[in-house]
Amino acid sequence: MAVNGKVALVTGGAQGIGRAVVRTLLQNSAKVTVVDMNKDSGEGSKTELDKEFGEGNLAFIQCDVRDGAALRDAFQKTVDKFGHLDIVINNAGINNEKNWEKMIEVNLTSVIKGTYLALEHMSKEHGKQGGTIINVSSMAAFLHSPHQPVYTATKHGVIGFTRVMADASIRGDYGVRINALCPGFVDTPLLQSVELEDNMGKFVKFKDDFKHSMNKFGVLQPSFIAEGMMRLVTDSGLNGAVMKITCSKGIHFHTYEPMSV
Numbered sequence: 001m002a003v004n005g006k007v008a009l010v011t012g013g014a015q016g017i018g019r020a021v022v023r024t025l026l027q028n029s030a031k032v033t034v035v036d037m038n039k040d041s042g043e044g045s046k047t048e049l050d051k052e053f054g055e056g057n058l059a060f061i062q063c064d065v066r067d068g069a070a071l072r073d074a075f076q077k078t079v080d081k082f083g084h085l086d087i088v089i090n091n092a093g094i095n096n097e098k099n100w101e102k103m104i105e106v107n108l109t110s111v112i113k114g115t116y117l118a119l120e121h122m123s124k125e126h127g128k129q130g131g132t133i134i135n136v137s138s139m140a141a142f143l144h145s146p147h148q149p150v151y152t153a154t155k156h157g158v159i160g161f162t163r164v165m166a167d168a169s170i171r172g173d174y175g176v177r178i179n180a181l182c183p184g185f186v187d188t189p190l191l192q193s194v195e196l197e198d199n200m201g202k203f204v205k206f207k208d209d210f211k212h213s214m215n216k217f218g219v220l221q222p223s224f225i226a227e228g229m230m231r232l233v234t235d236s237g238l239n240g241a242v243m244k245i246t247c248s249k250g251i252h253f254h255t256y257e258p259m260s261v
């Protein structure tokens with residue numbers, strides 16, 4: 001899929017990985033809606049990106065992705081403003097082992113909601129023109145660590161859900177590609193949360209293990225994750241792929257046993 005002239009919606013696009021992805025999409029002449037609960041960073045980021053790429057290419061909608069009605073409204077507003085929808089990146093995520101129910105809502109339930117809403121606007125089943133969905137998981141889904149039990153569970157969930165929906169898309173002829181992206185450690189504000197009892201609860205005592213892992217595996221830049229994301233967006237041969245991005249192997253894909261049925 002060529003990105004030029006396409007319309008994208010990115011959740012959690014006000015900072016970190018999401019912001020880098022939004023910037024890359026704009027560089028490639030897409031129209032983009034950022035859906036993020038943080039009004040200050042959303043508006044600040046829009047001001048900067050409008051200066052760089054010109055006004056009229058980027059919309060910011062303040063929205064907590066856990067609020068299903070507000071998220072539905074954000075999708076509709078995007079289509080109303082830009083005319084259609086082609087690319088949805090379900091990226092918003094948090095680290096909160098203390099309030100782990102909230103973390104499941106943000107990291108997994110909202111990715112499911114975002115995928116279903118994306119299909120309403122892009123699937124041939126709904127009379128639309130097709131598109132691509134990327135759900136952000138993590139390398140945490142592949143490596144055990146003692147400090148992130150529920151975060152890890154949500155990221156496993158994102159992969160399982162994404163792979164099944166990719167198969168459903170083929171069987172149902174949705175015309176929508178659905179892929180997952182799993183970054184290793186990335187230099188964003190999220191990483192600071194592992195030091196805080198407010199985020200980690202009793203698992204904060206493992207923070208030195210966490211730092212040890214970061215030193216061992218290295219920390220990536222958000223722009224490199226955006227590069228991987230663009231490959232998932234543009235390569236029409238990819239559906240159900242699980243992309244991994246690490247310092248040691250760069251951008252690569254997880255391989256699975258073929259299905260038994």
Ligand SMILES: NC(=O)C1=CN([C@@H]2O[C@H](COP(=O)(O)OP(=O)(O)OC[C@H]3O[C@@H](n4cnc5c(N)ncnc54)[C@H](O)[C@@H]3O)[C@@H](O)[C@H]2O)C=CC1
Nearest residue numbers: 012015016017036037038064065093138185186188189190
């Ligand atoms: N930074 C890292 O090392 C890694 C991050 N990831 C995943 O990448 C994604 C993005 O993470 P980062 O950019 O690092 O985080 P970040 O904390 O820098 O940015 C996350 C963005 O999501 C927004 N957000 C959070 N909760 C929200 C909600 N309920 N509704 C709407 N917006 C919300 C925040 O306001 C923020 O702008 C997450 O899913 C994260 O789990 C995956 C692997 C590694």
Ligand SMILES: CCCCCC(=O)/C=C/C=C/C=C/C=C/[C@@H](O)[C@@H](O)CCCC(=O)O
Nearest residue numbers: 095138139140184185190217244246247248
């Ligand atoms: C909770 C906030 C921080 C979230 C951190 C997170 O989601 C990421 C965890 C990342 C772990 C990264 C590990 C990378 C390992 C590779 O370098 C390699 O050794 C393993 C390669 C396995 C493969 O097949 O690629």
